[in-house]
Amino acid sequence: MRLDKFLSTTLGITRKEAGKLLKNKQIEVNGEIVKNGSQKVTDDCDVEFNGRTLRFDGPRYFMLNKPSGFVCSHVDDFNPTxxxxxxxxxxxxxxVAGRLDGDTTGLVLLTDDGQWSHRITSPRHVCEKVYYVETADPIAPETVEQFAEGVQLRGEKDLTRPAKLEILDEKAALITISEGKYHQVKRMFAxxxxxxxxxxREQIGSVELDEELEPGEYRALTAEEVASFTK
Structure with a gap:
């Protein structure tokens, strides 16, 4: 990570403010004054601000606008993660708290807080997810009622939980589901x-994908967004 971004995150300041600290010789890395914000820092680096050691305090929470072609795992032999x-x-x-398929885009939440992510992914907790979907064939009007009643997925014993379908166009819709079965939306339409x-994916719980995030971009969640999953 760049030093100026590390300072911004740990001190809760802007990149510009971090640059001023560096310019004023207030930052040391491994015992040496550093003025270049582009310098890379790792876990092994000892970063100090006016003699105070800086570290990430507490768990981290991010939202990412996932591009197509990326997988939600740390290791994959064929695709970038x-x-x-x-x-x-x-x-x-x-x-990742709630994975997406490689070809599915949109909102992904990332954290190092296992209890927090459990509130999102556990079947015991009802956490709604909203997806924008485009289909090969026109969406039949009766699909709205079918999804509301639950549908039988191939290989599944029980019906899906009721889902809300809002038809936007002949072949486009918003679907809201409250569970996370394997390839669920694709299997429901099948x-x-x-x-x-x-x-x-546009939304998880009350957290909506930031419209300003381009594919591949991310930002830290606000305290309010983080707390929304523990209420």
Whole structure:
């Protein structure tokens, strides 16, 4: 991670303010004064501000606008992982709270707080997710009622939980689900004789994907966003 970004994160200041601290010779890395904000720092570095050691305090929480083609795991033999998009210290300590398929885009939450992510992913907790979906064939009006009643997925014993479907166009809709079965949205449309051509997650719980984030970009969650999953 760049030193100026490390300072911004640990001190809660802007990059510009971090630059002033560096210019004023207030930052030391491994016992030496550093003025260059682009210098890389790792877990092994000892960073001090006016003699005070700086470290990440507490767990971390991020939202990422996941691009297509990236997988939500740390290691994959064929595809790049979302973790290479993060310019943070120790990305290997983070995990995804609610994975997306490689070809699905949109909101991904990342954290190193296992209890917090459990509130999002555990079937015991009802956490709604909103997806924008485009289909191969026109969406039949009766699909709204079918999804509201629950559909039978291939290989599943029970019906899906009721889901809300809002048809936006002939082949486009918003779907809200409250569970996370494997490839669930794709399988739900397959169960009614249609095929998902594109899928984009817009919201998890009350947290919406920041419209300013371009694919591949991320930001830290606000305290309010973090707390929304523990209320």
């Amino acid at each position: 979302v973790f290479i998009l993060l310019d943070v210290v120790s990305p290997e300590k983070l995990h 169960a009614v004789g249609n095929k998902v051509e594109a899928l984009h």
